[in-house]
Amino acid sequence: MTYVKFNQHPAAKAFGGLVEDIFNNSGFKQALKDDFLTNDFFGAHPPVNIYEAKDGYTIELLVPGWAKEEIKINVENKALTISAEKAEKTAENKDEAPKQTRKEFGIRSSFKRSFNINEQVDAEKIQAKYENGILKLVLPKKETIQAAAKAIVVE
Structure with a gap:
């Protein structure tokens, strides 16, 4: 063969x-x-809307289920960082905890978003408000002071 x-x-x-x-x-x-x-991708990166007006910027983050005390906002080196962290709640006695038969949503444990801010933003006057699951930040622009008109004499 x-x-x-x-x-x-x-x-x-x-x-x-x-x-x-x-x-x-x-x-x-x-x-x-x-x-x-996975749902964790969208949980770890909350959706954001950014608006620009002549007097400043507005940033809205969709972060339902968080307490305003858990949210931290920090401005450092021209970067605005918004983060939150939550410890997972557990029953003290596992025997007394109810048996879960279905779980369609998870407990978000943390998120972090960072944004670069330019020289136009007045970091000292940034305001934040949390209402109905939406974190709204107002970033006012610095006031531009125009130099007074100056007449130049030709010699």
């Missing part, structure tokens, strides 16, 4: 290996799982 051996072209094997690495590699799956396929 004669055995016939077929050699696969190296380029076809390399391309097949590349495709396999892209779609079957755990790194690709892990990136999708960590970022987009």
Whole structure:
């Protein structure tokens, strides 16, 4: 009996290996799982709206379920950072805790968003208000003082 051996072209094997690495590699799956396929992606990055007016900027973050005492706002090195952290509540006695039969929403434990602010923003006058799950920050622009008109005499 004669055995016939077929050699696969190296380029076809390399391309097949590349495709396999892209779609079957755990790194690709892990990136999708960590970022987009879990609720944690949207929980860790609350949605934001930013508006600009002639007198300043307004930033709105959608952060329902947080107490205003848990939210921290910090301005440092031209960066505005908004963060919150919450300890997970646990029953003191596990035997007395009710059995959970369904869980469709999780407890958000933290979030952090940072924004670059320019020289126009007056960091000393930033105001924040939390109402109905929306954190609203008002970032006023610095007042521009125009120099008084000066007549120059030609000599």
